Amino acid sequence: MNDIFIPGPGSDDDAHPYRQELLAAGVPESMHEWLRDHGIGRLAAKMGIVFQEMGARRMVATMPVEGNQQVAGILHGGAHLVLAETLGSFAAGLHAGPDRQALGIEISATHHRSAASGVITGTAVAIHLGRTLTTHEVVMTDEAGKRLSTARITNLIRD
Known part of the structure; x- marks a missing residue:
């Protein structure tokens, strides 16, 4: 299984801790602010x-x-x-x-x-x-x- 989950808080980009995860999951940038504190969820990313x-x-x-x-x-x-x-x-x-x-x-x-x-x-x-x-x-x-x-x-x- 590909594990595309990218850890959030504490990552290199503290302004958008889940930015890479959101990009990998195809989430439009216009929605990044809404999901910036949670990403798409660890399970969804891992799957x-x-x-x-x-x-x-x-x-x-x-x-x-x-x-x-x-x-x-x-x-x-x-x-x-x-x-x-x-x-x-x-x-x-x-x-x-x-x-x-x-x-x-x-x-x-x-x-x-x-x-x-x-x-x-x-x-x-x-x-x-x-x-x-x-x-x-x-x-x-x-x-x-x-x-x-x-x-x-x-x-x-x-x-």
Whole structure:
């Protein structure tokens, strides 16, 4: 597994302690201030998640299968959920805004087929963007566009 996590506080660039991590994860520079104190999270960075598109209504990221497999050599079911939760929670956080916090309160997934190599893509689409709750459907596909899993995540928004 590629460990692209770059330690935050105490790094050479104290003005932006997670700058390199955010760049490696494909986070647009316009969002660096929002994530400057936390980065994308150690687990998401270690799993190699790279954002392609970031918005409250739609968020897309990729993740390699390599390094994220279960003992049978296929992508671990928990890896699907990590990608889904990362996408849904980031999208909910964008919807919440800078003075509010999104907290995952429910996630579920159905696995349709396996992947043993390559890169998977997760696409989160908002089902509901409310004042106190958000719900996103997240579809994971392989490089051929075949659906691997479908997840649903609900986040609580609080002040």
